[in-house]
Amino acid sequence: MANITKKVSWSSRGDDSALTGEGTPLLNGTEIPKPSRQDPIRGRPKEIPHNEKLLSLKYESLDYDNIENQLFLEEERRMSHMGFRCLEISRWVICGLIGILTGLIACFIDIMVEKLAGYKYQVIKENIEKFTEVGGLSISLILWAVLNCAFVLVGGVMVAFFEPIAAGSGIPQIKCYLNGVKIPRVVRLKTLVVKVIGVICSVAGGLAVGKEGPMIHSGAVVAAGVSQGRSTSLKRDFKMFEYFRRDTEKRDFVSAGAAAGVSAAFGAPVGGVLFSLEEGASFWNQMLTWRIFFASMISTFTLNFFLSIYHGKPGDLSNPGLINFGRFESDSVAYYYYEIPLFMCMGALGGLLGALFNSLNYWLTIFRIRYVHRPCLQVIEALLVAAVTAAVSFTMIYFSNDCQPLGPEHNEEYPLQLFCADGEYNAMATAFFNTPERSVRSLFHNQPGSYNPLTLGLFTLTYFFLACWTYGLAVSAGVFIPSLLIGAAWGRLCGILLASFTPTSPIWADPGKYALIGAAAQLGGIVRMTLSLTVIMVEATGNVTYGLPIMLVLMIAKIVGDYFQEGLYDIHIKLQSVPFLHWEAPATSHWLTAREVMSSPVTCFNRIEKVGTIVDVLSNTSTNHNGFPVVVQVLDSDEPAKLCGLILRSQLIVLLKHKVFVELARSRLSQRKLQLKDFRDAYPRFPPIQSIHVSQDERECMMDLTEFMNPTPYTVPQDTSLPRVFKLFRALGLRHLVVADDVNRVIGLVTRKDLARYHLGKHGLEELQLAQT
């Protein structure tokens, strides 16, 4: 039987809608519903604003269902067949632009990182070479640490002080956006600028991070900007694409942007489409998928084209993606069915290590939320990590005595001789003294015998903790490449060990194969994507032969990992208390019906409502509703008021701003005619109610909502089971779902938080508490 925690504080509060984020005076800590698990040791009075057992009310929802009010329908009906064709063509044009711009950004990041990191490594290499013999390598270490810190300082300051939302990979934020949660400032131009500069600084600064994750966020911002045909930050409106100024259309383009980002990052256009779908979409639409695919394709193409020019081989397009794993030729690295169990074991190991990584990062994140929330502290932490990374790397290289001959096939960019004999180089340095992408490639493709097991073991260990510490810092950085690098290292180690057990068999000869499997296992164990990740890996390696084992490994890693801990992105989403809707309602939630989950009583408006009432309701900061059912009362009858529509706070604010009032004194109802354009111009940053002045006279006027409300909101009866409500809500991307009784009276309203609240815990169904923070 399902074990349901009783609702305590909720129903009595009477909130029935998501609360606005910005402009809402946050309630004091003492008024927050207490997290059930307190910190008994420190006992500090409720200083934990984020907790995975809470659901924050500060996030608004997005409207992925069209508001089909009279204005909208009139416009649609006026539009000819040709008009719809033109819209369709502009959608394709926008997707093309998204692809081109995303590709260019990826190109810019790639070239900048290569230049800066190249310069840095060159300087340090020369310095090390100078001091190796005379003694005084501590100066090299300091130089290295200072250079790292300098880069990280720039990146950290930008992120921490200018745009904190640009921290991390941005994938959790984009997941939330596509899920329908409005994360403030996530798709703004400023975020993009900070993100791009930040990621260049953190990769060039030698942190254990990748530049791939942030590409997804960048693509999404590009998409959100281009599709709206204006930039609020730049105060420029190009008067284009006005039709697309609403959440539904914008979301579609953001999906395309995220896909284009993946596509540029990994050279994986199909992987990009699948990523968008796996992480975002709930309703699969063929035309939309094709457009997303188109954006992905253009993005890879643009990136390839410009990079091929940059690399001096114009026109050679067969070298895709920011990351290039190098090509696995199939003949040399075939696998046999008796290797499958081995791969599965590696998958399980990846799952375990991933769960460990995630758990450590989880505790670290909680620590950060509690104690490292001031920008200057965040920058100092980032600098500390940068310095420690340099120091650890240097120490590892210094004490390593794994010397390898510099062969003719050798393709290290910065081979460090250090204490090795002439014509040899330090193998540890290929892993540490390099951008992570190059290190991954070396682990995949270097000849058998390029690394000794001790080197790999130590590298795995140190890099694991460095990467774990780094993720969540206030810098723009992805976790894909570090995960791949850790996995490739221990995977290669497995390969070497296997080969040493059976020295005669030629099958285990190539440890590169195991490095690939290890990389997949580790990445799968950390981020827990399966389908899209398989395709991304296959596309990035340029070989489909490994599709099957990679799939298997990712699945095992996911199953094992899920047993212990959630995926890294989900952890971060939970810790932000975001009301994220999963794919399905919890299995054991048939107990619950709409009556129990809905919020009530609901504030409703009459179809012709007094302006004063509206202003008062909107200004009430203790409720702060965003959606209001509109009801109609039959004149001179005692019948109950019936539901006739739904209107949003944002619409009411536009109406108030344009003074769409009817003076009672006049006999004829004549409102100023408002266009759909007025709503679109205000989208998406509607002013707060406080900024709108309504005079005492105007308060006595009436407002006719008929034209503006959505006259056909979706409703459910109160006996509808939670899974059914959930399915309707999720499949149609709703924001408000009205619960009506058998005579069409409004008795409640279901919003995102009412559904996201229930989740399956260890002991059956659990209910999260709601909090204002």
Next chain:
Amino acid sequence: MANITKKVSWSSRGDDSALTGEGTPLLNGTEIPKPSRQDPIRGRPKEIPHNEKLLSLKYESLDYDNIENQLFLEEERRMSHMGFRCLEISRWVICGLIGILTGLIACFIDIMVEKLAGYKYQVIKENIEKFTEVGGLSISLILWAVLNCAFVLVGGVMVAFFEPIAAGSGIPQIKCYLNGVKIPRVVRLKTLVVKVIGVICSVAGGLAVGKEGPMIHSGAVVAAGVSQGRSTSLKRDFKMFEYFRRDTEKRDFVSAGAAAGVSAAFGAPVGGVLFSLEEGASFWNQMLTWRIFFASMISTFTLNFFLSIYHGKPGDLSNPGLINFGRFESDSVAYYYYEIPLFMCMGALGGLLGALFNSLNYWLTIFRIRYVHRPCLQVIEALLVAAVTAAVSFTMIYFSNDCQPLGPEHNEEYPLQLFCADGEYNAMATAFFNTPERSVRSLFHNQPGSYNPLTLGLFTLTYFFLACWTYGLAVSAGVFIPSLLIGAAWGRLCGILLASFTPTSPIWADPGKYALIGAAAQLGGIVRMTLSLTVIMVEATGNVTYGLPIMLVLMIAKIVGDYFQEGLYDIHIKLQSVPFLHWEAPATSHWLTAREVMSSPVTCFNRIEKVGTIVDVLSNTSTNHNGFPVVVQVLDSDEPAKLCGLILRSQLIVLLKHKVFVELARSRLSQRKLQLKDFRDAYPRFPPIQSIHVSQDERECMMDLTEFMNPTPYTVPQDTSLPRVFKLFRALGLRHLVVADDVNRVIGLVTRKDLARYHLGKHGLEELQLAQT
């Protein structure tokens, strides 16, 4: 402005639901609403049962929305968390089984075809060699034709006489099934057996067909069978998986089966998943996608494993799929950006040729529907095609003088010397005297110079018409391989011509690259899939380098092709007058509201209804409704009856069969307690109402529907626009959508045909007529 054809015959008829297919006495031809376009020349009285301007009423819909009645909810609530876990595990087990069985079937088909075709070609080759010098090759021709006809006779008779639904590739039928249309007998065991034997016969019989399309259908049947844990045909019930005996769950498994089929056919597990989604799913669910992926993976694995044993290389799994395009190694066949325009031109050519193919096949299919509908005629046509194929092939080979040297790298299985010098072989024979799969591979990979342009040109021309004639015959056969073959031939021709224009450039040296692009273009032009086809092609060639150009080519082919004619599968679906729901409502349909599209008046039942009334309504063959809103009337009040649920014909039939009656005489209402199991046992072949005897006494009893009806059907207000209704209907996979007024009275019912009826024609919105056939 939208141009709406007026509804004429519909509203007055008062049907409000899809009509049953089986057991419904078809109305006489004179009562069918007339097709708008008549045949003026022949003027035969309405003998055109199929027409793309009609919508057939004979197809029932499937319920992809759970019927959450009291019984269901009670069961769900009884189930523990562990119970749901077990269910989830059984879902995975079933998917594994589906994968294994589908892989085995693919393996069986492959080996049988290879054996039979090998035997046939060996016999003919020996015969030809015997007669080449003595003269008398006409005997060889006759032998060839007779052998072909023998195979085709077996396949044709099985299909035409035993199971006509097994004809063709089955992809249109599976598309319809996943879309929610119940195609009778499409997922039965008998269909599977006929399909498998049929496809072996038609491929071995030398028809211009492939064995890949039918694999998709086979996988779907396997899935439908395994997931139900019983076989109605074999009268065996394993008492397993009873929970999955409903449309919703079955559909999920059928998606997995279709994916497993694609995966086995092309060695493309990801392509399989995408195929399922592109063609079927509307609601993307992550867990479901993973299960589908798992089934695909297992299917490829099983096939590879057994084929590797069969081919004597046990354990070598890197050779996937029924079709094996051979590996394109990337270094030898790189492409440059200035080839992209060329590829695009080839894509456009593919689109044009595809549209031509489809148009020809369209006229041919109309001809077949009118004149070749008797089984014996169908078999005769198949035999004719088989004989003509042999004759044409023979003639082409006979008159070809394209002799090529038998090199050491040569890998033709049946090289025909014919009139060539010793040590040479006839190049035309590599294309015609071979299974189509091998021909494709030769065109992709044979050395430059293996074919002369004339050979390829003639081959393209003849094979184009042969393939076009063959598709739609009463044999089990796919269109993928013939399309690829045609495309590969003209693609290679393009490559050779390009090379001959610029003899010095090394870039155009390999015509195999152009063969691949041509194959993609032609296939895309015929079937018009983009995303899944790209992935399938990439996975089948084992090289992702060509992903980008293949994508581009498929898109261009689709755009060009769509301008002239629909895709082949869509044509066949339309010609069957299937009420197929596309992804979105037509763009210009905001004019229409639920009030206009719904069917009314609706036959409703009271919550406690007289048995006699129910039997009468169900027996009424002129309406033959499948879903009935249940209403409740407040006692002693003149208020209108309010909607309180929805019940299906199938449920009522089970109730009547089990005599769940309440005798009025008794004071206490005591019905026999019916279990969900009773409904599941009857699923999916519910008996017709005529088979249930209800005595006169029983007719006077009452039936309480409360427990069995769905108490929370989705409703929409009557002003809801068509796109909004469409979105709700399509996204949730509904079968009936109740239109209610503002006091919750039933005023109409929207079913699949009401929505499928509107489509965008050349002159704006058009409305299809409804017909009983």
